[in-house]
Amino acid sequence: MNVLEKIVNxxxxxSKSERKVADVILxxxxxxxxxxxAALAKMADVSEPTVNRxxxxxxxxGFPDFKLHLAQSLANGTPYVNxxxxxxxxxxxxxxxxxxxxMAALDAARQNVDINTINRAVDVLTxxxxxxxxxxxxxxxxxxxxxxxxxxxxxxxxxxxxxVMQRMSAINSSEGDVVVCISHTGRTKNLCDIAxxxxxxxxxxxxxxxxxxxxAKECTLVLSLDVPEDTDMYMPMASRVAQLVxxxxxxxxxxxxxxxxxRENLKKVKDSLRGSRFEKKDF
Amino acid sequence: MNVLEKIVNxxxxxSKSERKVADVILxxxxxxxxxxxAALAKMADVSEPTVNRxxxxxxxxGFPDFKLHLAQSLANGTPYVNxxxxxxxxxxxxxxxxxxxxMAALDAARQNVDINTINRAVDVLTxxxxxxxxxxxxxxxxxxxxxxxxxxxxxxxxxxxxxVMQRMSAINSSEGDVVVCISHTGRTKNLCDIAxxxxxxxxxxxxxxxxxxxxAKECTLVLSLDVPEDTDMYMPMASRVAQLVxxxxxxxxxxxxxxxxxRENLKKVKDSLRGSRFEKKDF
DNA sequence: AAGGAAGTTGTAATTTAATTACAACTTATC
DNA sequence: GATAAGTTGTAATTAAATTACAACTTCCTT
Numbered sequence: 001m002n003v004l005e006k007i008v009n010x011x012x013x014x015s016k017s018e019r020k021v022a023d024v025i026l027x028x029x030x031x032x033x034x035x036x037x038a039a040l041a042k043m044a045d046v047s048e049p050t051v052n053r054x055x056x057x058x059x060x061x062g063f064p065d066f067k068l069h070l071a072q073s074l075a076n077g078t079p080y081v082n083x084x085x086x087x088x089x090x091x092x093x094x095x096x097x098x099x100x101x102x103m104a105a106l107d108a109a110r111q112n113v114d115i116n117t118i119n120r121a122v123d124v125l126t127x128x129x130x131x132x133x134x135x136x137x138x139x140x141x142x143x144x145x146x147x148x149x150x151x152x153x154x155x156x157x158x159x160x161x162x163x164v165m166q167r168m169s170a171i172n173s174s175e176g177d178v179v180v181c182i183s184h185t186g187r188t189k190n191l192c193d194i195a196x197x198x199x200x201x202x203x204x205x206x207x208x209x210x211x212x213x214x215x216a217k218e219c220t221l222v223l224s225l226d227v228p229e230d231t232d233m234y235m236p237m238a239s240r241v242a243q244l245v246x247x248x249x250x251x252x253x254x255x256x257x258x259x260x261x262x263r264e265n266l267k268k269v270k271d272s273l274r275g276s277r278f279e280k281k282d283f
Numbered sequence: 284m285n286v287l288e289k290i291v292n293x294x295x296x297x298s299k300s301e302r303k304v305a306d307v308i309l310x311x312x313x314x315x316x317x318x319x320x321a322a323l324a325k326m327a328d329v330s331e332p333t334v335n336r337x338x339x340x341x342x343x344x345g346f347p348d349f350k351l352h353l354a355q356s357l358a359n360g361t362p363y364v365n366x367x368x369x370x371x372x373x374x375x376x377x378x379x380x381x382x383x384x385x386m387a388a389l390d391a392a393r394q395n396v397d398i399n400t401i402n403r404a405v406d407v408l409t410x411x412x413x414x415x416x417x418x419x420x421x422x423x424x425x426x427x428x429x430x431x432x433x434x435x436x437x438x439x440x441x442x443x444x445x446x447v448m449q450r451m452s453a454i455n456s457s458e459g460d461v462v463v464c465i466s467h468t469g470r471t472k473n474l475c476d477i478a479x480x481x482x483x484x485x486x487x488x489x490x491x492x493x494x495x496x497x498x499a500k501e502c503t504l505v506l507s508l509d510v511p512e513d514t515d516m517y518m519p520m521a522s523r524v525a526q527l528v529x530x531x532x533x534x535x536x537x538x539x540x541x542x543x544x545x546r547e548n549l550k551k552v553k554d555s556l557r558g559s560r561f562e563k564k565d566f
Numbered sequence: 567a568a569g570g571a572a573g574t575t576g577t578a579a580t581t582t583a584a585t586t587a588c589a590a591c592t593t594a595t596c
Numbered sequence: 597g598a599t600a601a602g603t604t605g606t607a608a609t610t611a612a613a614t615t616a617c618a619a620c621t622t623c624c625t626t
Contacts, residue, residue, distance in 0.1 A: 016603080017604065033351055036584085037583070047605045048583095049584095049604080049606090051584095062584070062585070064583090065317070068350060069354075072355065091399075091402040092398050094532065095393070096393065099532075100393075109382070114311055115310045115311060115375050116374075122374070137431065138428070141428035142424075145421070188560055244527065245524065253374060256368070277472060301574095319613085321613090329575080329576085331612095331613075331614085333574090335614065335615095336575090
């Protein structure tokens with residue numbers, strides 16, 4: 001949530017002095033981000049530590065961090081707010097909300113994703129002897145999609161959504177193999193095991209998962225997507241879309257790394273479908 | 284002007300070391316705003332004053348002020364244009380482009396989708412005796428995802444990505460059954476057959492496909508997503524993300540139609556996963 | 567090719583800003 | 597009215613950023 005909103009919302013949980021600080025900040029937010037803690041303390045007529053405590057109460061690391069958050073919420077118009085579906089929303093309302101919150105999630109993901117790690121992941125993938133995609137539950141369909149992208153590259157690709165197959169496959173992996181483990185939470189025990197087994201067998205393990213999760217600890221490389229979890233419906237929605245976009249990015253990076261000639265190969269794969277399709281008529 | 288753009292624009296007026304700083308910042312802007320000058324200097328492998336000079340060159344008062352500007356330019360969601368990946372794009376470039384073009388595609392889809400049809404589809408789905416999701420190729424993973432959403436609703440759901448199974452399943456369908464056929468182009472012959480067979484057997488057929496396509500003609504209800512096809516890479520990317528969002532919308536509509544009590548059911552499904560996961564620790 | 571000027575970069579010192587520890591003071595409660 | 601919980605400020609400490617200056621490049625002149 002936006003820091004400014006947060007201040008407004010928690011105004012009654014503040015102490016007297018903290019409230020003074022809140023008032024000054026709300027009155028001149030733009031000035032605040034260019035002030036030192038001393039200047040702000042003076043404006044609010046409180047001591048510096050009080051300002052610091054105020055910042056901490058809002059879940060920031062301290063005054064400089066608070067200013068950063070403030071600067072972001074001041075930045076002109078967050079285009080779309082993360083809107084939640086309500087009990088009595090009609091079709092127009094929930095359709096719009098889901099589109100918007102998905103777009104907002106992608107925007108967040110874009111800002112948080114670590115380009116260096118993407119680049120390293122692409123590196124590793126282009127050099128892979130074999131690529132395996134593993135996911136369970138909702139992440140299984142992401143793994144499937146990844147397989148559908150990567151098999152076109154003429155690299156051996158496997159994808160299992162069955163823990164027994166995953167396990168056997170992981171045990172059989174060896175140096176040069178790349179195993180991609182997909183899990184939004186990174187807390188699925190079975191998948192952590194798979195990652196560990198793959199690593200023990202010298203495979204490179206890429207995790208598409210939450211940073212700092214048990215799964216992340218088992219991985220050689222962690223691609224973390226900081227997407228606000230959409231718990232309203234008890235189903236992974238936006239988080240999984242972000243994962244798919246990440247797969248698209250990796251696949252794109254892969255093809256770019258391989259150069260123009262390789263691109264013609266992809267065209268061939270696509271053209272191979274022609275026989276199974278109805279001709280497109282011109283209108 | 285946005286600081287990030289400014290960096291990109293003035294990249295050739297930078298000295299060697301300043302360029303190193305620019306690269307690091309462009310690669311991980313989000314990290315940068317939470318780093319100290321020392322940390323950033325180390326990342327860029329330059330001295331601290333160099334970073335400071337870099338900030339000044341961009342018309343900021345110093346490093347902290349620069350971070351403020353950076354935070355702001357990261358916050359206001361660059362209005363995304365539909366940008367295409369180029370041959371010589373680096374990781375930053377193609378990552379940004381794919382995120383942005385996906386968001387643009389979703390925005391387009393949102394504007395084109397027909398809410399009435401969504402509403403009717405939700406109607407049909409809530410009353411279904413059995414729901415089947417069929418897709419081939421890239422659309423198979425969308426079908427999988429749909430299954431993963433709808434099985435939670437305690438309705439019989441099947442999903443096949445194998446034409447023989449699809450065919451057998453379609454032949455066995457009867458009134459009250461709903462068959463959802465997913466195909467971006469709507470020109471896959473096999474899937475058209477499936478739709479026709481299902482209809483002959485009195486099932487309701489919902490097509491998630493292009494309006495006016497051969498598949499659309501076989502369907503009772505057509506949910507069309509007019510997403511600019513992303514042919515650059517010869518792989519379906521944005522179009523498939525839009526399909527997934529549509530599935531999310533249908534699933535959400537379904538749960539809303541079923542009311543609050545039903546929602547608790549979903550929570551139970553989610554909670555059932557607890558045993559298979561590592562506990563989340565509080566910090 | 568040598569010398570020097572302009573420009574670039576890093577080291578160390580200095581300054582500034584933020585945070586911590588602790589003591590004094592309020593406020594509420596019994 | 598005493599005491600405990602909570603709040604606030606002062607002073608000391610620590611961390612971060614900036615400045616001054618020296619060393620090193622690079623490029624131009626003679």
